[in-house]
Amino acid sequence: MELTIPDVKVALGMRPPNWRQILLAFPSVDEKKGVYFAWDGTIFSPSGVQPPVDVIVHESIHFGQQDGDPAGWWDKYIEDRAFRLEEEVEAYRGQLWYIREVYGRKTARKARQDIAKVLSGPLYRLPLTKAQALNLLT
Numbered sequence: 189m190e191l192t193i194p195d196v197k198v199a200l201g202m203r204p205p206n207w208r209q210i211l212l213a214f215p216s217v218d219e220k221k222g223v224y225f226a227w228d229g230t231i232f233s234p235s236g237v238q239p240p241v242d243v244i245v246h247e248s249i250h251f252g253q254q255d256g257d258p259a260g261w262w263d264k265y266i267e268d269r270a271f272r273l274e275e276e277v278e279a280y281r282g283q284l285w286y287i288r289e290v291y292g293r294k295t296a297r298k299a300r301q302d303i304a305k306v307l308s309g310p311l312y313r314l315p316l317t318k319a320q321a322l323n324l325l326t
């Protein structure tokens with residue numbers, strides 16, 4: 189299988205244009221390390237941490253979902269929990285696919301556990317258990 193790493197811009201130490209809107213909805217993301225924001229072809233990393241390639245794959249899926257309207261996508265993402273879950277499941281599945289292809293099944297199994305924990309954790313504010321998240325990521 190062929191892997192194409194998308195050509196994206198990474199804005200290290202910078203906040204996305206809708207930072208205030210994001211902070212109001214997700215207060216826990218403030219300067220947190222390893223949290224990234226997709227905005228129309230640019231990955232913002234407010235903490236300044238370089239995103240690993242599997243995260244670039246994840247954020248690139250969000251670029252496709254935004255389809256040239258990042259502001260509209262973010263509005264819906266913040267207001268609509270079901271939509272947020274759908275978009276994240278798609279992005280995380282792509283990320284896991286990449287991890288499996290590049291690092292193998294063992295690493296992907298571990299990553300799936302870690303991702304299920306994050307997806308069902310406080311960050312995304314979704315009514316989801318880790319077991320439910322694991323099922324969605326299978």
Ligand SMILES: [Zn+2]
Nearest residue numbers: 246250276279
């Ligand atoms: Zn995401």
